Amino acid sequence: MKKFDAIVIGAGQAGLPMAGKLARAGKKTLLVEKRRLGGTCINDGCTPTKTLIASARMAHLARNSAALGIEIPGLKVDYETVRARAIAISDRFRASATENAEGTKGLRICYGAAVFLENKVIEVQHAAGRAERFTAPIIVINTGASPLIPDIPGIRGVNYLTSETVLDLQEIPRHLIIAGGGYIGLEYAQLFRRFGAGVTLIEQADRLLPHEDADACAVISEVFQKEGIAVMTGAKVTGFHPYGKSRVQLTLEGERSESRVTGSHVLLAFGRTPQTEGLGLENTGIRRDEEGHVLVDEFLETNVPGVFALGDVKGGPAFTHIAYNDHYLLSRRLLNGKKQSVKERLLSYCMFTDPQMGRVGVTENEAIQAGLDYACAKLPMRNVARAIETGETQGFMKAIVDRKSKKILGASIIGEAGGEIMSILQMAMMGGLTWEQVRYATFAHPLYAESLNNLFMSLKE
Ligand SMILES: Cc1cc2nc3c(=O)[nH]c(=O)nc-3n(C[C@H](O)[C@H](O)[C@H](O)COP(=O)(O)OP(=O)(O)OC[C@H]3O[C@@H](n4cnc5c(N)ncnc54)[C@H](O)[C@@H]3O)c2cc1C
């Protein structure tokens, strides 16, 4: 058995930088990865989707350019180039991460799946069939999550796509059914529609984005409707059937009726499941929740001292920036003696539909449910000078503030660059600014940021 100072399982958005930091700090470190360095974000998640979304937006702008006085005759989507660009950018990010990791002194990278044999002992099965055992006093689990394939009748009998295989498609699907209306479903629905596919999006909840305020859902639903995406809400997928030579049919159950929808392809976007199956946690005392997430305390440590879990595998908000921040918290604790709780972290995220939805802190619904004494400031994008000038008037800016302290508690910005505008308010929240300070701040004209003055104008001082 080989001894290390630290073992990191999974080279995702937390494991990869974590392993590098440990090694550079002089700890003899082992990094185990069963698939590709960089994990979901670089290989099948953020990078390829945001790259495809950029092409899709270009197509959309070009198609609608006449409104700004620009005619583009003979517009064509060259999907081969679109796809090649997405793959090339993923490859570039992975190559750079790999070069960096492989060049790190004190870091051994082992390609294969890690399995726990006991609390601090793992075995790695190498591709060549050889197995090796390792032990370390510090073990970091960063095995992420993978697409959830629920046990729905017929699902194994059809050729479904997931976020891990959709890039294998070499042509734009004629009619893509997307099962599940979460972030993956929404982002893929819009981008494939903009490439020219027929798209039907199916969601069991009675509206899209049920965790967001209803006004956010209304904007996105209206945009999707305008762009010709068929959205079916209140529709639970209960069956999959092959249909004809190569098509696929889904059975949907609504509150009162059953229906069927047929398409050329189906993309499963039902959510994601933690990659703890096959990890051998049953050979350890490490506790998991019912869904299989590794349970950790607010300092990211499991119930077994010295064993930590970072990123999606531990449950909670599943975002790259959360996984990355997890590695900061743990590396500062292990290497600088600074113990910081995840509870101090302000949650922000951005859904990359067009318009984007940037979100930070509480929604209005959450403020109501928590019984907060709040006020709500809201400004439609059609009243924002920058939005009028660029022709991007869909959406709104909305902020929730505490009446007494005047501090900002949360924001939803739906618009072009909604994520960037949200981040300005996130900084204000982090700095403890009041809405009045933002109301009277001087922002350059005519930026979207400038309209943060106007957003707070509606509130009484
Ligand atoms: C389509 C899509 C789009 C997304 N877009 C965004 C976005 O725009 N913004 C955002 O913030 N988030 C986005 N996400 C979510 C984001 O990708 C994840 O939250 C993030 O990658 C989680 O990082 P992680 O380090 O926890 O795990 P991962 O990046 O999934 O890494 C886990 C790694 O562990 C490896 N592994 C698993 N089991 C073992 C084992 N037994 N032995 C060895 N290695 C193992 C896996 O192969 C993988 O490389 C998106 C996700 C998807 C699917």
Ligand SMILES: NC(=O)c1ccc[n+]([C@@H]2O[C@H](COP(=O)([O-])OP(=O)(O)OC[C@H]3O[C@@H](n4cnc5c(N)ncnc54)[C@H](O)[C@@H]3O)[C@@H](O)[C@H]2O)c1
């Ligand atoms: N821009 C971003 O930050 C971004 C983008 C993509 C993904 N992500 C991350 O990846 C995670 C996974 O995304 P996701 O969209 O797969 O999951 P999700 O959990 O966000 O959405 C899954 C959706 O599928 C629906 N669903 C489940 N079973 C169903 C059924 N039988 N019939 C109909 N609908 C059903 C659920 O109600 C839910 O709305 C997200 O939670 C997010 O954290 C982030």
